[in-house]
Amino acid sequence: MYRRLTNRQHVRSIALLLGTALATLAAAVPAVPAEAGSRSSGDLPAVSPRAETPALYDDEAGGDADADDPAIWRNAAEPGRSLVIATAKQGGLRVYDLDARPVQSLPAPSAPGPDDAPGRFNNVDLVHGLRLTSGRADLAVASDRGRDTLRVYRIDRDRPGGPLTDVTAPGAPPVFSADQDEINEQQTAYGLATWTDTSTGRSYALVSRRNRTTLALLELTAAPGGKVGYHKIRTLDLPSAFRLPNGSSWTPCAEPGELPQVEGMTVDPATGTLYAGQEDVGIWRLRADLTGSPHLVDKVREYGIPGAYDEETEECVPGADPGYGGTRLTADVEGLTLLTEDDGDGYLLASSQGDNTFAAYDREPGDDNEYEGGFRVTAASASLDGSEECDGAAVLNAPLGTKYPHGLLVVQDGHDAPADDGRKATDFKFVDLADVMRTIDD
Structure with a gap:
């Protein structure tokens, strides 16, 4: 039978435990020199959003919708009428205009049987100008974690x-x-x-x-009737x-049988380089x-910290920090x-979910993607808050009206x-890119 799984709730508990443990160990463990260019999260500059979408709620009253990952589609003919397409997990897909107002809501696929997993959209990205039997088209492609498609x-x-x-x-x-039994175990398409x-x-x-830890390369192909299929390459x-x-x-501590997964990914099209965040x-x-x-x-900062999984509390109990982790990303x-x-x-931008910051790295692999700085997204007003525990992000450096x-x-x-x-x-949250660029360039 399908078991509806929470969105890594134990990870948040681990983060809290780590914070307490590291504070306690600070006096006992020799300090590790910070890498060049690193700054504490409190020192990072802040930017504020210009707009936010209506709230989504992950419960029956809210339609089991939970915001996760966005993509930005630019309308070349009328850039001011561009769109943001985003996943709402079991709530399906949401489409917004540049005022962050809802334009369209599409449901996730239903479960094939009463004991089977329903559709649950995780991440979304875009393909431009794919040739279909009905002509070229821009596409939004989403991973359906619930149905593994x-x-x-x-x-x-x-x-x-x-x-x-x-x-x-x-x-x-x-x-x-x-088969369906494996789908119901939910070791399925994710990032x-x-x-x-x-x-x-x-x-x-x-x-x-x-x-x-598996990554799959799938080729998208035109199918009859203007449809799109796919097949696995490797x-x-x-x-x-x-x-x-x-x-x-x-090995990072996790529930028994779980391995350290990847979710956030992006490809540099100029070099054919994939960047993948192993959480x-x-x-x-x-x-x-x-x-x-x-x-x-x-x-991540927690790299190398041993941990023991407690079956009773369903949490990981961290050990002493040996000092092998990084200085810019908190798991x-x-x-x-x-x-x-x-x-x-x-720049390659990454969400450091554990301390509510974003890190920027040089795009050029030849410079070993040197760290260039970071920033936080904080409240613009009492009614427009910032971003915490960010799951997904999308950036577009092009005029949008x-x-x-x-x-x-x-x-x-x-x-x-x-x-x-x-x-x-x-x-x-919608953030003016000019504000972000000022924080990185400074």
């Missing part, structure tokens, strides 16, 4: 009843599972990033697997255990075609997105200002 939507800004239309080919196969290979023109989705497993400088082996480990850089060897760009590392600039420069003439950053807020009835709320 991809769902594909055509984007037509002015279509009546639109702007999104489901064009997923019938019989879309599971990404990782062999997602799209990539169009400039050398061949072919388009792909890179998909991670929940509670596993898979790659990132490490789940790591050799520490003292010669010991370390309790750090950020990997590897070829988007999943060949070659991955390179760990940066580590989980989430929400990777690429900020490109006209001159070819740019008069609202965002310098571009837009959209970030998920895992703790929206509390509702009057006390329910947990999530939403998406």
